[in-house]
Amino acid sequence: MPQAKMVVYSSPSSPDREDEYNKWYNEIHLAEVCAMPGILSAVRFSMSEAQMVPGVTVAGHRYMAIYEVDAPDFTALLADMLARSQDGRFTMSDAIDMTANPPITLMFEPLAG
Template identity: 30%
Template sequence: MTRYFLAVHTRPTPGRETEYHRWYDDFHLDEVLQVPDFVTAERHVLVQSEGSQLLGPGSHLAVFTITSDDIDATMTAFRHAQKSMAQPACLDADSVALSWWRPLGSRTASSSPLVPDSA
């Protein structure tokens, strides 16, 4: 199985932030996780952005982890499921942007600082 990520950038409709968070946390994450091969969901709020027209105040990111042997079939299943997913008024529809990602590699920071060799 190969691991993938679906990143979904959104913003709440101004003045409807509480409703947006309730919808996302209490309904939408579970709705998406019912799509085959979707295994985890995380939500994030933008702290700062530099140089992106997509991101701005109030931007949020949902990251869904997917494990699949056939990502094309998984994306097709997601698009089919999307047709029945609610688009509530608390979601700024113009802010929605989806992107699919496959990891290329990873590294972990060392737990001890690098010490140069003494001469």
């Protein structure tokens, strides 16, 4: 059973690059992240038009990826992910917004009970 869920909210760098962003994320990025020790699987979602509060977003992001995580040290896993994105081990794309509205990465652990 996975120890945690890692949730990543992200956006394309511009509306005209949305297809490129989704192609890169689906075909390259997910596979590279899921190849890391401690990442079991991932699934992506786009925000539905149907919301409890119309127009609400997560910091303007419309895309979410949920990763199943089973790692002994979440801090080390996140540090390794950041290093891979900065040192070229991850194939990054300028189709993802890393400046104006960078991704939000959150780790969630199950509650006892």
